[in-house]
Amino acid sequence: MVYKIREFGPLQNDDLQRVIMAYNIPLFQLNFDEAEEKAVVDTLRSKWISMGPRSQALEEKFAEMLGSKHAVAMANCTAALHLALLAVDVQENDEVLCPSLSFAATVNCIKYVGAIPVFCDVESLKRPTISIDQIKKNYTDKTKAIIVMHYAGHSCDMEAIMQFANEKNIPVIEDACHAPLSEWNGKKLGTIGAIGCYSFFSNKNISTGEGGMLITDDAQIHEKVKLLRSHGMTTMSFERSKGHATAYDIVELGYNYRMDDIRASIGLAQLEKLPADLDKRKHVRSWYLEELKEADRIVVPFADNTEFSSNYVFTVNLKDSDYEKRDTLRNFMHENGIQTSVHYPAIHRFSIYQDLPAELPMTEYICDNTLTLPMFGNLTREEVSFICDTLKKGVQHVFG
Numbered sequence: 001m002v003y004k005i006r007e008f009g010p011l012q013n014d015d016l017q018r019v020i021m022a023y024n025i026p027l028f029q030l031n032f033d034e035a036e037e038k039a040v041v042d043t044l045r046s047k048w049i050s051m052g053p054r055s056q057a058l059e060e061k062f063a064e065m066l067g068s069k070h071a072v073a074m075a076n077c078t079a080a081l082h083l084a085l086l087a088v089d090v091q092e093n094d095e096v097l098c099p100s101l102s103f104a105a106t107v108n109c110i111k112y113v114g115a116i117p118v119f120c121d122v123e124s125l126k127r128p129t130i131s132i133d134q135i136k137k138n139y140t141d142k143t144k145a146i147i148v149m150h151y152a153g154h155s156c157d158m159e160a161i162m163q164f165a166n167e168k169n170i171p172v173i174e175d176a177c178h179a180p181l182s183e184w185n186g187k188k189l190g191t192i193g194a195i196g197c198y199s200f201f202s203n204k205n206i207s208t209g210e211g212g213m214l215i216t217d218d219a220q221i222h223e224k225v226k227l228l229r230s231h232g233m234t235t236m237s238f239e240r241s242k243g244h245a246t247a248y249d250i251v252e253l254g255y256n257y258r259m260d261d262i263r264a265s266i267g268l269a270q271l272e273k274l275p276a277d278l279d280k281r282k283h284v285r286s287w288y289l290e291e292l293k294e295a296d297r298i299v300v301p302f303a304d305n306t307e308f309s310s311n312y313v314f315t316v317n318l319k320d321s322d323y324e325k326r327d328t329l330r331n332f333m334h335e336n337g338i339q340t341s342v343h344y345p346a347i348h349r350f351s352i353y354q355d356l357p358a359e360l361p362m363t364e365y366i367c368d369n370t371l372t373l374p375m376f377g378n379l380t381r382e383e384v385s386f387i388c389d390t391l392k393k394g395v396q397h398v399f400g
């Protein structure tokens with residue numbers, strides 16, 4: 001097959017153009033068009049660019065789409081996770097159960113509040129999500145919360161996790177960064193535990209550059225998070241500008257974790273497009289599954305999942321492999337113009353976490369032997385075939 005370099009629209013920045021052109025098939029492509037441009041221009045012309053009516057509209061729309069009572073727009077998901085732990089009253093030296101196979105923010109937030117991350121291994125190559133057996137094993141009377149992460153947009157074992165958390169009366173915080181509109185048992189991921197946190201970073205299903213959202217059904221948590229998001233102030237500048245309140249008090253030590261209306265307007269445009277984009281991703285995933293169903297050495301995580309998924313990323317795990325073989329395979333893909341990534345380097349191996357106890361053989365195997373392939377709505381059937389053919393050739397090349 002002759003594979004043509006894609007044509008991209010004109011970019012202002014030559015360096016950026018070169019970076020994007022380096023791969024025939026990038027890992028991810030922004031789902032942006034005139035809708036986002038118009039949203040930004042309209043916001044600029046409205047002359048209100050910080051948190052205001054568009055942020056509020058984004059919160060309302062997000063809560064409605066997720067079926068949650070409350071949504072709080074945030075500067076990013078890291079801030080959302082931080083406030084989530086404060087809102088459920090996790091304190092210094094408390095323990096929080098968490099996965100290590102995630103982005104660092106899932107665990108850094110625990111350190112922000114002075115608590116102790118207790119790493120739990122994931123289930124298996126087929127289900128790289130936090131293991132209930134590990135949660136039970138690592139639970140102590142100092143455990144004050146569980147953070148779960150719905151890897152790639154597929155659900156953790158929420159039935160077992162919620163049952164255990166309810167028995168012990170501890171809150172579950174869902175890091176649902178990968179999973180907007182993903183489902184488990186008829187419920188949207190992020191609405192099952194006490195709090196759900198989402199990221200709108202550029203490469204997420206909803207992209208606003210930076211941005212995030214916290215959702216909850218609990219009115220007290222909602223009030224507390226709103227307060228902490230903006231310095232612990234009793235009123236916001238948009239309310240004051242409307243003349244509704246002229247003074248404010250500071251009643252708690254809060255932060256500036258606000259979103260702004262420029263990003264919120266992009267978020268609103270992105271939410272409109274989300275269902276159609278997820279539908280396209282569903283097809284892309286089904287093509288991958290078909291192409292890889294008989295591939296030796298390749299395990300596709302959650303291949304049997306029939307629940308609706310956001311398909312944030314598409315990963316494969318290599319059987320009977322090691323990190324050198326995986327890296328050789330990655331290079332082979334790159335030489336063929338296909339960008340890949342690794343979700344994730346294990347958090348417990350980072351320097352700042354090395355003094356914490358962690359026996360996580362499955363997490364370590366996966367992070368050494370996993371490969372993330374391109375995933376976005378506009379990937380074509382032909383491109384997926386090309387990626388999978390190249391992957392199979394690469395496996396042959398590496399493993400013989």
Ligand SMILES: Cc1ncc(COP(=O)(O)O)c(C=O)c1O
Pocket residue numbers: 075076077078079102103105106149175177178198199200201211212
């Ligand atoms: C699983 C997970 N948790 C948390 C975050 C942090 O999100 P943000 O970049 O919006 O702070 C990310 C973002 O990359 C993520 O993938």
